[in-house]
Amino acid sequence: MSTSAAPFAPSSLARSAPVPPWARRAAAAALWASAPSALWRFAVVLGVPLGLAESEYDAMLIPGWGYLVVPLLSAGQEALAFLTLGLVRPWGEVWPRWIPGLRGRRVPVPAAVVPAALGALCCTVYGVLFTWTTLHSDMEITRWGEWLMNACYVPLVAWGPLLAAVTVHYYRRRTRG
Numbered sequence: 001m002s003t004s005a006a007p008f009a010p011s012s013l014a015r016s017a018p019v020p021p022w023a024r025r026a027a028a029a030a031l032w033a034s035a036p037s038a039l040w041r042f043a044v045v046l047g048v049p050l051g052l053a054e055s056e057y058d059a060m061l062i063p064g065w066g067y068l069v070v071p072l073l074s075a076g077q078e079a080l081a082f083l084t085l086g087l088v089r090p091w092g093e094v095w096p097r098w099i100p101g102l103r104g105r106r107v108p109v110p111a112a113v114v115p116a117a118l119g120a121l122c123c124t125v126y127g128v129l130f131t132w133t134t135l136h137s138d139m140e141i142t143r144w145g146e147w148l149m150n151a152c153y154v155p156l157v158a159w160g161p162l163l164a165a166v167t168v169h170y171y172r173r174r175t176r177g
Contacts (some may be wrong), residue, residue, distance in 0.1 A: 016173050019088045023169045027088045030162035033155040034081040038074035040152035045070050051145015080119065084163055087116060087170040109174045116167040124160025131157050 043050060044060065045067055060066045086092030092112060095102035134153050141149065 016093055017176060019173070020169075023166055024088050026162050026169075027084045027166045030084040030159050030166065031078075031081045033158040033162060034077055036152040036155055038078050040149060041070050041074045050148060051142030053140030055140050081159065083119075084116075084166060087112065087166045092170070093174070109171060112174075113167060113171045116163060116170070120160050120164035120167055122160070123156075123163055127156035127158070127160055 040050070044052070044057075045062065057063075057066075060070060062070070093107055095105050095107055097103040131153055135150060139146070
């Protein structure tokens with residue numbers, strides 16, 4: 001007597017319309033738009049010389065709690081950015097099999113769209129305000145360090161709008177009759 005279960009395969013009914021290439025590229029771009037600032041913060045924690053004065057490290061609580069908070073902020077940012085890919089991948093439509101009680105069921109559209117829309121709004125506001133503040137701050141930083149920091153943080157402005165575009169596409173694709 002065999003007790004092996006059939007391999008997990010989402011039903012064909014759980015599949016939505018195919019994802020166009022522009023949506024896949026926009027989701028990937030959202031992930032990549034958040035990466036430079038996270039890498040810059042990791043470099044700060046690792047002690048890479050970035051042209052910052054000691055007072056700037058003190059403001060980031062480095063040395064001290066900043067060694068914990070700054071990498072956690074970067075890891076959390078990248079984890080949230082990674083979730084954008086779920087809007088264009090099958091795991092964003094059907095719960096993965098490792099989630100007990102939900103495995104193989106369709107992800108309700110509001111369960112993905114509401115957090116993604118709120119995230120798009122927050123990312124847009126954060127990106128614009130943080131970039132504007134960074135560009136207009138009186139930081140103690142060398143000229144090349146300021147250029148590098150700006151180059152790493154300016155892409156954050158694109159994260160929110162890219163996430164918004166992919167979210168709208170996900171909603172339309174999943175709710176089409």
